[in-house]
Amino acid sequence: MSWMGGWLDPELEELFQDDPELLETAKVVRASRPVVEPDPRFQNRLRAQLVAEGSRGRAAHGVRRCSAPCSLVLPLSFRVDRGPSTLSTGLLLAPQGIGAALTMPISGRLTDRLGGGRVVLFGMVVMTLGTVALTRFGAHTPYSTTCAVLVARGIGLGCSLMPATASAYTTISRAAIPRATTALNVLQRVGGSIGTALLAVVLQDQIKAAVPGASGIGGGAIALLPPAMRARIAEPLATAFSNTFWYAAALTAVAIVLAIKVRGPAPAAAAPEPPGAAQAA
Amino acid sequence: MTLPRAYEDQLVERAKENADAFGELYDHYFGQIYRFVFSRLRDQEAAEDVTSEVFFKALRAIGRYKPSGHPFSAWLYQISVNAINDHYRSRKPTTSLDNAIAVADPARAVDDRVVDNAEAARVWAAIDDLPPQQRAAMTLKLGEDLKLAQIGEILGKSEGAVKLLIHRGMIGVRARLGVVVAIEENG
Numbered sequence: 001m002s003w004m005g006g007w008l009d010p011e012l013e014e015l016f017q018d019d020p021e022l023l024e025t026a027k028v029v030r031a032s033r034p035v036v037e038p039d040p041r042f043q044n045r046l047r048a049q050l051v052a053e054g055s056r057g058r059a060a061h062g063v064r065r066c067s068a069p070c071s072l073v074l075p076l077s078f079r080v081d082r083g084p085s086t087l088s089t090g091l092l093l094a095p096q097g098i099g100a101a102l103t104m105p106i107s108g109r110l111t112d113r114l115g116g117g118r119v120v121l122f123g124m125v126v127m128t129l130g131t132v133a134l135t136r137f138g139a140h141t142p143y144s145t146t147c148a149v150l151v152a153r154g155i156g157l158g159c160s161l162m163p164a165t166a167s168a169y170t171t172i173s174r175a176a177i178p179r180a181t182t183a184l185n186v187l188q189r190v191g192g193s194i195g196t197a198l199l200a201v202v203l204q205d206q207i208k209a210a211v212p213g214a215s216g217i218g219g220g221a222i223a224l225l226p227p228a229m230r231a232r233i234a235e236p237l238a239t240a241f242s243n244t245f246w247y248a249a250a251l252t253a254v255a256i257v258l259a260i261k262v263r264g265p266a267p268a269a270a271a272p273e274p275p276g277a278a279q280a281a
Numbered sequence: 282m283t284l285p286r287a288y289e290d291q292l293v294e295r296a297k298e299n300a301d302a303f304g305e306l307y308d309h310y311f312g313q314i315y316r317f318v319f320s321r322l323r324d325q326e327a328a329e330d331v332t333s334e335v336f337f338k339a340l341r342a343i344g345r346y347k348p349s350g351h352p353f354s355a356w357l358y359q360i361s362v363n364a365i366n367d368h369y370r371s372r373k374p375t376t377s378l379d380n381a382i383a384v385a386d387p388a389r390a391v392d393d394r395v396v397d398n399a400e401a402a403r404v405w406a407a408i409d410d411l412p413p414q415q416r417a418a419m420t421l422k423l424g425e426d427l428k429l430a431q432i433g434e435i436l437g438k439s440e441g442a443v444k445l446l447i448h449r450g451m452i453g454v455r456a457r458l459g460v461v462v463a464i465e466e467n468g
Binding site: 009011012015016021022025026028029030032033036038039042043046047049050051052053054176 | 299300301303304307308311312315316319320325328329332333334336337340400401404405408419422423424426428429444447448451452454455458
């Protein structure tokens with residue numbers, strides 16, 4: 001801090017002209033006011049956050065809402081179409097989790113270095129391609145192919161969900177984080193429920209169209225059918241799931257558009273130098 | 282310093298749609314707002330938090346901003362006053378005003394002594410003890426050199442009411458600083 005001189009505003013001079021003691025006090029107060037030098041790093045960081053927030057809006061939140069459309073359909077397709085046990089179905093999904101777990105530490109570092117935008121975009125493209133690949137699955141697609149596609153989707157998940165959240169959080173002040181966390185959780189749950197409900201309805205329609213009279217057949221019921229009958233309806237069911245995965249792929253593609261709008265978080269070193277920095281300091 | 286009014290109005294209109302235009306407004310007003318907030322809170326971390334809050338609120342609300350004949354900065358100060366009040370409501374003050382009663386060097390004139398950082402802090406601690414409206418008016422006038430009319434716009438009061446706030450505030454500060462003088466004279 002440094003100190004200003006003894007000048008006093010003419011309005012104050014006039015206000016206290018009848019009271020020399022108050023006039024003197026006013027001079028003392030004004031002379032003692034600190035000349036504050038803001039931290040330029042804070043100033044630059046806040047500017048970058050504001051510009052990013054203004055440009056991006058809530059695109060990052062949209063990415064998260066659109067990026068998990070398959071959590072219901074994917075395990076159901078294994079369970080209904082191929083008829084393994086519940087445990088086997090869970091294990092079949094493991095490659096996706098492994099892909100995501102291996103990718104997240106790397107995507108976190110890349111987000112710090114490159115900003116969330118590029119990482120999220122890459123993740124969403126991989127996710128979309130993986131979901132499109134699911135539409136090509138048939139009743140007899142080898143498990144090795146299934147695993148490879150699921151690992152790819154896992155990589156896409158690892159590069160999209162966490163960096164998108166990180167991007168969203170960099171645009172808000174520290175004081176707003178508790179409210180933002182609540183809002184984010186609410187949006188995720190509401191968005192996830194809507195997506196799940198949407199795909200469930202689509203799937204039911206597709207199954208009804210592919211296997212007339214099968215609308216009441218669930219995964220457990222399919223497993224109880226004789227092997228010959230199950231083999232007969234396996235291919236039409238696979239088609240129903242494939243068609244549903246196209247809807248999921250379309251939803252994921254929407255998230256790509258939102259990901260393109262996610263331009264942050266800007267790495268600290270790359271934050272633009274505001275033209276007014278010198279003046280403000 | 283304020284921007285030329287016509288240019289500022291134009292910039293504000295652009296800022297409603299364009300983040301870079303808002304960045305330009307930020308570049309111009311960041312220093313003033315940060316200084317004002319800091320002078321009220323006198324804590325760097327708190328000042329940074331509140332300043333962030335002010336500009337994020339401004340960014341979110343700028344679409345609804347309508348020029349009222351006063352500089353754009355008046356609107357930012359208004360947001361700042363509210364944010365600072367929110368901050369005070371959510372936290373207990375950490376500065377004891379007993380610190381204002383301090384031993385000073387009686388051989389030096391009051392004007393000379395205020396060049397001491399610690400003593401200056403005591404002067405502004407006396408302002409912190411004032412009721413919120415007086416404190417805001419005193420800070421805007423003596424900390425920021427704003428016109429009485431501008432302060433009235435920010436606080437939602439008439440110019441006469443602002444004068445009264447500052448007058449009463451100054452009496453309060455003098456009373457507090459008067460303790461120091463009395464100690465010195467007795468010592």
